Amino acid sequence: MRLGDVVDPDDLAHGKPLDGVRVLALEQMQALPWATQLLTRLGAEVVKVEAIGTGDQGRGSLPAMTAPDGRPVGATFLRTNLNKRSICVDLKTDRGRRLVLDLAPRFDVVAENLRAGALDRLGLSYADVAAVHPAVVYLSVSGFGHSGSPYGDMPAFAPIVEAMSGIYEMKRTGDQPPVVAPVGALGDIGTALFGVIGVLAGLRHRDQTGRGTHVDVAMLDAMVSMTDIVTNLWSMGLRGGDVGPLLMHGFRASDGWFVVQVGREHQFARLVEAVGHPEWAHDSRFATRQGWLDHLETVLRPAIEGWAAGMTSMEASRALGAVGVASGPCLSDEQVVADPHLAVRDMLVQVPRTDGVDQPVLVPGNPVKMSGVAQGPETRVPWLGEHTDAVLAEELGLNADSLRTLRADGIVA
Incomplete structure (x- = not known):
């Protein structure tokens, strides 16, 4: 599938299951961006809030291609940010925080994956957002959750929580070191799937009760679930790599x-x-x-x-x-890449490069196939802050003078 391919009009006529659902995402790297990208593929609209200057940390990953503005766009970002819009806001300022709180009630979902406690300090926690938007479904994705884990102060990436789930040690042999990240981003994408499930359940809960909810997904919890044989087989008397006679x-x-x-x-x-x-x-x-x-x-x-x-x-x-x-x-x-199954199932999306290299970047397609629901069309990843003015004008009614002032003062970019 090429980026922007036209889909069957009959499928488009049926719409997508999450049409009308709006997500404001304070996100970076892979776990939450993968989740919100899947939500876009199911019809949701996602506006991504990024830091001024650097943006999502995934933009700085390698390998990378060069965006039209000369900035690098890393592979991690390219894999997880199709179909989104990007705005740049300085969340460390009172005015920047106020902009996000003003935006929040216009969205069904606010999602974040900063280190646990970071948004509490910025005044953008679930309690802060729920105070202005009681029906919000607020998704938090973090290494160890928001419920007092003894590891709450530890930074976490996918290999860290994969290791702590026990699966590395179960599969390690002899004196060999553990094989790190043996299946790519299990820790990120596994967590993302639970995040999507939590959002869908939260929206259903809101429809039934009128109340919002805080969906708290810890990467370590997700990995203990994905690697369930570790704890289950231990409880049945098996040790190490012994998974029974199989x-x-x-x-x-x-x-x-x-x-x-x-x-x-x-x-x-x-x-x-x-x-x-x-x-x-x-x-x-x-x-x-x-x-x-x-x-x-x-x-x-x-x-x-x-x-x-x-x-x-x-x-x-x-x-x-x-x-x-x-x-x-x-x-x-x-x-x-050449496998015919992937072609039949539209499981590779071709993203044209912007730096003159004659080889498209390949991004996995949508694994959720639904009858009567179109696959695509996909839109490219957003350039940093590409939609700041448009989103703030559309959502908050800010005029050109107000936007120029915010830019001049370093509040947005």
Whole structure:
């Protein structure tokens, strides 16, 4: 999907489920911006409040492209800020704070992911916003929440809360250091999903009661939920990387690796028959699931990899899938980009570069598909403060003279 692609008019006629929902986002980096971007894809309007001069910290990430004004626009920002408008306000000034409080009642949702307590000090906490907008759904995303965590004073990024969830230690072996960020931004995007769920529930709660709510999502809470096997299996007497007798491993084919998961006896029987050893389904060595693991390296791996040696990883996966054994290839980045599934599902958005490089930036598309609801069109990320004048004029009725004064005084940019 290219940025700005025209969508089917019949789909547009039905609208989107969050049409009319308005979000004022005091956000940076990835967790909350990913959440608000998903809300835009479902129809919400998002106005992003950024710091004067630097803007969202994600703008400074690398790699980056150059915006028309010469500022860098980092990859983190490019991935998470489609379809938004940007205003720049100095929140550390009384006049800047007042502007945000004046804007808040015109929005259904106010969302923030500054360090816990930062907006309390600025006079923009849930209590401050609810005082002028009692029906607000106020989303806070932070490392450790707003309920008195002993870690409340600690800064947090995705790898920090991932580590504290226990999953790094569970997967670590021997004296090797932990593998940090093994699945990209699990800590950010996992948290973002809970944030979106909280906003949707908050809007429903408001519709039913007329009252707003404070949705408080802690990244560590989200990671403990996403890595639920850590605490659950510990409670059942398992330790470390021991996830029980489950054949869930990677095997080599002619062009790379493929992964197989077998957790039931009938699946094991189908696997060994597919690789040419149906008799192993009745072999005493494999009579228990633990036996599968005990003989993995000495018996099963040589047989499976010998069978797959003349096939690609996709061919091997297809062959196993055809007999009911779950399997999939380990794709490289280039293979993922070229994968036909992503094309069919509109899961890559092409963002044209602005610095002369003849290669669009690829951003994941909307994973939430709904019948009768258009996918897109998407609009590019906003340049820093691109919409300050327009938003303040539209929402607060400020005229050109007032805007010039605010700019001259360093309140907005």
